[in-house]
Amino acid sequence: MTEIAERATALPARAAARRAPTPIVPAQNVAGTALIVVIAIMTFLSCLTLGAVTLVRDSSSAWQTEISREATIQIKPGDDLDMDASLVAAQGLAAGFAGVRSASIVDEDATARLLEPWLGTGLDLDELPVPRLVIVTIDPNSPPDFATMRTLLAEQVPGAALDDHRTWADRLVAMARTTVAIGLAILGLMLAATVLTVVFATRGAMDGNGHIIEVLHFVGAEARFIAREFRRHFLLTGLKGATIGGVAAIIVFVGFSIWSSANLATPEGDQAAALFGNFAIGFTGYAGVALVAATVTILTGATTHVTVAAYLSELDGRQHD
Structure with missing residues (x-):
């Protein structure tokens, strides 16, 4: 009787396991882990670029403010x-x-x-x-x-000569604007590289599960359902990678800030502080890091959706042919 009862108890669990839907995209594999690492690296580098741009912009503003408050009379x-x-x-x-x-x-x-x-x-x-x-x-x-x-x-x-530092201020502003423009261009290239990486990863995942997708699509599964499954999978993948990269960038910024604060009394610390302050990117910089991580996550999901929609359109075209 005990054995019969145990078998009766195990039957619903087995039936539920058989009824549990199998995801179209595997939950995790080597390619998925590699994609998380790639997204984390790209997010980390993008956040570092944004932080460097923020430091240059803030330092340039501080230098310009200090320069505009003083003039020098030199007597030879x-x-x-x-x-x-x-x-x-x-x-x-x-x-x-x-x-x-x-x-x-x-x-x-x-x-x-x-x-x-x-x-x-x-x-x-x-x-x-x-x-x-x-x-x-x-x-x-x-x-x-x-x-x-x-x-x-x-x-x-x-022998007296007045220097209002206007030339230095103009050069400083030009240098800072050029640096910021280069940094933003690099940031855009990194985001574009991330998008292309997600496109290739999505294509690879769809090719690996192409037979399942074709069967589902041909038996009537809506394109929205298939696209939603892929988008959810890669959105979570992008979120994991972007979070890891963003947190790593914040740790680097906090570490540099602590180092510069601890070395203010040294010549190296004085020179670094003169150029970049205390390496603190401030609230704006940390908000920028969060914005970059969110952008990478959203781009990952949106890119996956567009790629899947294009793939299903190709299937429809082949079916009609």
Whole structure:
């Protein structure tokens, strides 16, 4: 009786197992795993590219803001030139212009510190023909008349020259825009490569299960059903790969940020911070990483749907022929 009861209990389970639908696309195989890895790599590289573009854009904006807030008056030493008097005269002339917030003389100690990386310590500026500087802090919203200031300096202060950093700012903006354009182009190429990879993978999966698809299609299975099965499979595949790549990119960005914060006191850290801040891409950068991962996932599903629809159209064409 016990054996009969066990068999009776096992029969519904076996019947349910027989009734369980078999997916058109295998749940997982070597090709599917390879596709996840490829999508993860492409997503990772795309996120790194977007992060680099974000860093360049933010750093360029910060540099431009800093440059637009200051101008420099340089006074070159010459024969019979009273450097101290010239510095005071240049400072007073610049401070009298509307739009100038302050004008300060860079003293000898500060000048020597600026030259230390190239000339070493213990400099005697009186023995070297070193230009002296006056830093002019300006109002970026209402800058002074630089042309008039430059003319008056040339007339009243011998050896004085005004640098409003406009040339550097223009070059910086051009360089940043070029870098951003190149980065976005690379990002577009990576997304295009991802789409092509999904197309080939979908075609491979359909060719491997072509006989099943043809039978289902010819016995009346709707194209929407077949396309939905493939789209769901590859959408999950794209989601897995994009998530792995996006998380890996976030780990890299967080690691660089921690490294730069821990090495701020070193020369390497100071140079890196001067160029890229503390390697923090901010909320916008992390939102961009999430957007790239979502875009890759959506492109994977949409590409699969279009590819399957085209394949079924070819079947219909062969059937009519």
